[in-house]
Amino acid sequence: AQSVAQPEDQVNVAExxxxxxxxxxxxSGNPYLFWYVQYPNRGLQFLLKYITGxxxxxxxxxxxxxxxxxxxxxxxxxPSALVSDSALYFCAVRDSGRDDKIIFGKGTRxxxxx
Amino acid sequence: GAVVSQHxxxxxxxxxxxxxxECRSLDFQATTMFWYRQFPxxxxxxxxxxxxGSKATYEQGVEKxxxxxxxxxxxLSTLTVTSAHPEDSSxxxxxxxxxxxxxxxxQYFGPGTRLTVL
Numbered sequence: 001a002q003s004v005a006q007p008e009d010q011v012n013v014a015e016x017x018x019x020x021x022x023x024x025x026x027x028s029g030n031p032y033l034f035w036y037v038q039y040p041n042r043g044l045q046f047l048l049k050y051i052t053g054x055x056x057x058x059x060x061x062x063x064x065x066x067x068x069x070x071x072x073x074x075x076x077x078x079p080s081a082l083v084s085d086s087a088l089y090f091c092a093v094r095d096s097g098r099d100d101k102i103i104f105g106k107g108t109r110x111x112x113x114x
Numbered sequence: 115g116a117v118v119s120q121h122x123x124x125x126x127x128x129x130x131x132x133x134x135x136e137c138r139s140l141d142f143q144a145t146t147m148f149w150y151r152q153f154p155x156x157x158x159x160x161x162x163x164x165x166x167g168s169k170a171t172y173e174q175g176v177e178k179x180x181x182x183x184x185x186x187x188x189x190l191s192t193l194t195v196t197s198a199h200p201e202d203s204s205x206x207x208x209x210x211x212x213x214x215x216x217x218x219x220x221q222y223f224g225p226g227t228r229l230t231v232l
Binding site: 032034036041042043044045046049051090094101102103104105106107 | 207
């Protein structure tokens with residue numbers, strides 16, 4: 001069965017510094033990987049995805065993520081954090097060989113300190 | 115674009131009443147829609163997957179008679195919480211996958227509905 005782990009409940013970063021939000025996954029087939037962001041009392045906004053191709057994926061708001069097959073990771077990164085990046089971030093995985101379902105990690109709360 | 119709306123955004127009801135939540139894909143047709151429940155400071159729990167014109171597929175532990183799902187068209191799915199109780203209070207979020215036109219692998223989420231049962 002597929003699973004996804006976000007080992008950090010919370011990440012604190014000073015504004016202007018680079019940020020990383022970690023994600024590792026487990027699937028039996030080829031993974032489809034996603035990052036979503038959630039602001040308070042709102043739904044999830046799609047940031048980026050990896051399906052196939054280049055391991056470095058660029059998404060919305062300057063975020064990017066790198067697919068690392070050997071480490072089964074898909075960490076979210078941004079070179080320079082903004083206070084407005086403070087939110088809850090979810091990593092998600094879908095097994096390409098199976099059904100429609102995607103499984104979400106438990107989320108990581110990102111605090112950008114001014 | 116890929117915009118999903120939910121209505122209502124917030125609802126308060128008395129225990130024992132039923133509440134209907136609508137999920138609409140505004141600018142695309144959705145082959146599949148998903149209903150999630152999110153508890154405070156928790157991740158999303160998939161409740162069910164619905165396909166237009168067929169019965170929804172419920173996840174283990176989700177009562178199908180309590181959480182009725184109807185997927186009447188390629189742009190509308192509804193979730194009805196029947197005989198709601200305080201423990202049903204939660205944030206309910208729907209998502210939709212495009213039928214065609216690219217990005218069919220991505221789920222697009224609605225803004226969520228906050229249900230409070232008194």
